[in-house]
Amino acid sequence: MTARSAADRLLDVLGAFEQEHPALTLTQIAQRAGLPLPTAHRLVGALAEWGALERDASGRYHVGLRLWEIATLAPRGVVLRQAAMPFLEDLYEATHENVQLAVRDGLEVVYIERISGRSAVSVHSQVGARWPLHATGVGLVLLAHGAPALQERYCAHGLASFTPFTVTDPAVLRRMLAEVRRTGCAVSDRQITDDALSVAAPVRGPGGDVVAAVSVVVPVAGAQTSALVPAVRVAGLGISRALGRQPGSD
């Protein structure tokens, strides 16, 4: 067994933990990581001793505090979230709807933060969850400002459908992306569920590149899209400024 394969096996053990499977027995870890039980036992032991995993009273393993501490250093996780939080709270205060912050990873959006009110529409996003780019407002923003090669790869990859309204035609998607770049915001209407609409705007880093997107998700019935657009754009500009972006040339 080389160091290379041992490293991959260790990462496979960590990768066994997912939102749907946050607590696992040793046997489950071995199965999910595709490892013999003795190998899983040894790797879980190393991870637990280091603090990457913790064992509860029932014998199941959870992600540990030390891994969380190291993850707080991720620039696109906690660091971005801390810069954005005051603006997300302002946006929530102004709308009392679901407010979301997301980044792109490959062909998906990953939600970094979400503030939701008790009366807000139910949404499927969770912190740490992933969704395809074309079906979400934040994803449209991130795709629209991505490299042309990314957009081509995304369209070639096939566009999954979630509701009768989901855009699955690459030509339509390309027109929408051009519109997002032109207007500085994206409207995603019933693309993931047939009762919700989201309005999203870009967040730019110090160099002007789009590093994240912020959105508000509202019920389709009675949605005041034109009133939400300026609020979401202002939040996006505010977060960009907090990240060191000089105002002006968007």
Added chain:
Amino acid sequence: MTARSAADRLLDVLGAFEQEHPALTLTQIAQRAGLPLPTAHRLVGALAEWGALERDASGRYHVGLRLWEIATLAPRGVVLRQAAMPFLEDLYEATHENVQLAVRDGLEVVYIERISGRSAVSVHSQVGARWPLHATGVGLVLLAHGAPALQERYCAHGLASFTPFTVTDPAVLRRMLAEVRRTGCAVSDRQITDDALSVAAPVRGPGGDVVAAVSVVVPVAGAQTSALVPAVRVAGLGISRALGRQPGSD
């Protein structure tokens, strides 16, 4: 090289990233992890490919998004924080002072969340940061409700001094811990800096065990300690309830 040592080396690479060192070159990683450069190169490659590390334009490595996503599953990190957040916000709204949530790891407190106002006293805690138990309000709560063996081990370990007011006498600390258990809250007066005071209360899990502590940090000058105590205790009870604790027998 056995799988065991390869696993430890990979974790040493991750452990090279700290609050003071969130971005590292390959050479720095090798030095900090105590590894030959080719070994560090191979392990960093495996971590980057998996998404645990990300490389920026300048060639430095940061903690990656995928590690952050897995860390969102840590029960004592993001999960606790999400349950606590509304109560921390209420407490901030009621006091406009620094509000903190912390858990114990070994002989230290780790801060899970912090809300601080612009006008609040400057504090040294950061999310993911560690402090000794005896010098902080949250630490006193966590130590007071820890096992007697933990308290003995802590006192035997020597009590570090940060200000002329820091309690360093184990006998005095033991009396303070008894008082914390009796009153249901801890007051830490100028123990870490000579201008701040914190009031802390326990957060209990569904089984009644103390799993975290919540506190407010205020300037010593003009501190209304007796008025803060009920507010902090109410926040602690609220978070406990959100975690599934039945009200009553505290």
